[in-house]
Amino acid sequence: MNDRKIGVWLIGALGSISTTVMLGALALRKNLIGPTGMVTATEPFSRLGLAPVEIMEFGGCDVRRESLRDAARQIARETGCIDPAILNQIEADLALIDRDISPGTSRNCGEAIGRLAGEADPRNRPLREEIARVIGLLNDFKAAKQVQEVVVVNLASTEPPLEFQECHEDLPAFEDCLDRNENEAVRASTIYAYAAIQAGYPYINFTPSSGALFPAMVRLAEARRVPVMGNDGKTGETLVKSALAPMFMCRNLEVLSWEGFNILGNMDGRVLAHPENKESKILSKDGVLSKILGYSPHSEVHINYVPSLCDQKTAWDFIHFRGFLGAKMSLQFVWQGYDSFLAAPLILDLARLAEFAKRRGEAGLMPHLASYFKDPLAGNEHRLYEQFRMLQDYGTRAESAVLRSELR
Structure with missing residues (x-):
């Protein structure tokens, strides 16, 4: 050893x-x-x-x-x-x-x-x-x-x-x-x-x-x-994004919108409740999609402080995409985990x-x-x-x- x-x-x-x-x-x-x-x-x-x-x-x-x-x-x-x-x-x-x-x-x-x-x-x-x-x-x-x-x-x-x-x-x-x-x-x-x-x-x-x-x-x-x-x-929602977004590329499916809603407690959430601090986090989380897909679908990351969650973080993502013959479909996932x-x-x-x-x-x-x-x-x-x-x-x-x- x-x-x-x-x-x-x-x-x-x-x-x-x-x-x-x-x-x-x-x-x-x-x-x-x-x-x-x-x-x-x-x-x-x-x-x-x-x-x-x-x-x-x-x-x-x-x-x-x-x-x-x-x-x-x-x-x-x-x-x-x-x-x-x-x-x-x-x-x-x-x-x-x-x-x-x-x-x-x-x-x-x-x-x-x-x-x-x-x-x-x-x-x-x-x-x-x-x-x-x-x-x-x-x-x-x-x-x-x-x-x-x-x-x-x-x-x-x-x-x-x-x-x-x-x-x-x-x-x-x-x-x-x-x-x-x-x-x-x-x-x-x-x-x-x-x-x-x-x-x-x-x-x-x-x-x-x-x-x-x-x-x-x-x-x-x-x-x-x-x-x-x-x-x-990269521990939660963005981890899943970076694994999932390439799937749409592999099948030549067009991502139209990708909305992410995050709620968390603990000290991190408390600090991110302030707009100037939240801006840093959103800039980091929101840039992944366009860099993977090569284009920028409608996308917004939302972060809200929920004190009762303490260290637990919940992320709900809604992905709206278009396939063959213009058919519009969707995928959703929920990630619940302890950040720490x-x-x-x-x-x-x-x-x-x-x-x-x-x-x-x-x-x-x-x-x-x-x-x-x-x-x-x-x-x-x-x-x-x-x-x-x-x-x-x-x-x-x-x-x-x-x-x-x-x-x-």
């Missing part, structure tokens, strides 16, 4: 997804659950010598101040999906992780996230000073946990879209913006991404927040030899694959991870089966390289 020990530093560490990630990893460590939902537990990835989940160390930051143990209890209570015996056996471990969760920043993130942070969040630090603080947190975490690598994953609440400027296209120009302390050019996600990459740590943006991996930031990752990828984890339980194993996958990429000397965007994202930054492939083939091909090539190195 590979004994490579890595740290996973989660932005939004007290959120539902982060809590479920840590809860699940600890349960795996104690052999209380299996790796269902983890693609890296299957072949060929299981033969690559990926960093074991069982010895991962966790830390991170959050703008809220509460107990990770309380967050885990809340998820267990609201979903009813966690065996109380499992929670009892890992509560002490969750309490230990609390020590490694630091105060986050809500800089320039809008009213919804600002309210979560309260007045204690120092949003007026100079940008360079705030970046240095985050780099210090990351380096201290690595040293304290004695890990060989740290992977930074953004699981924070969705920010409003960042208004792109020329500086976001050019790295020297963006560095100048930071030097001039131009606050409007960044959001909190920008600070975290820049700090992680500058410190040399792989970075994953699992959120729709556009402030994280704009072109200048990708150039920085290439220059620093750091693998990065995003945006916006769908996302958590993917985060463990991404942490392992990002560390593996860094170990192999890869840098910049990781196109083979496209199947994990609604709006993948590398390439134009959005069909799920083709995206998964890219991941499988990468795994097969990497396995061959591992075998060759073992034979030397």
Whole structure:
């Protein structure tokens, strides 16, 4: 068994997804659950010598101040999906992780996230000073946990879209913006991404927040030899869309309309109830169809906050299409799932694959991870089966390289 020990530093560490990630990893460590939902537990990835989940160390930051143990209890209570015996056996471990969760920043993130942070969040630090603080947190975490690598994953609440400027296209120009302390050019996600990459740590943006991996930031990752990828984890409705939409292409059926209605609770839903935050999510979810079909049917994504649903998300999609002789037909599907339980194993996958990429000397965007994202930054492939083939091909090539190195 590979004994490579890595740290996973989660932005939004007290959120539902982060809590479920840590809860699940600890349960795996104690052999209380299996790796269902983890693609890296299957072949060929299981033969690559990926960093074991069982010895991962966790830390991170959050703008809220509460107990990770309380967050885990809340998820267990609201979903009813966690065996109380499992929670009892890992509560002490969750309490230990609390020590490694630091105060986050809500800089320039809008009213919804600002309210979560309260007045204690120092949003007026100079940008360079705030970046240095985050780099210090990351380096201290690595040293304290004695890990060989740290992977930074953004699981924070969705920010409003960042208004792109020329500086976001050019790295020297963006560095100048930071030097001039131009606050409007960044959001909190920008600070975290820049700090992680500058410190040399792989970075994953699992959120729709556009402030994280704009072109200048990708150039920085290439220059620093750091693998990065995003945006916006694909776990539910869009996952089904990317699997289903190619079917209409395969049968030369014309999609006339595709309406999607999403209702969800938890903190994600609460933040997305604000129009400026919802805009980021809709931009990410709504672009998939035209990229797969090659044309733009009438399509609209609706997202509504229903507090009583807690972590459960329901998506109802109505597809109106035209076939032979102009016959109009329809298809409907309903997806009901727990967002955090769908996302958590993917985060463990991404942490392992990002560390593996860094170990192999890869840098910049990781196109083979496209199947994990609604709006993948590398390439134009959005069909799920083709995206998964890219991941499988990468795994097969990497396995061959591992075998060759073992034979030397």
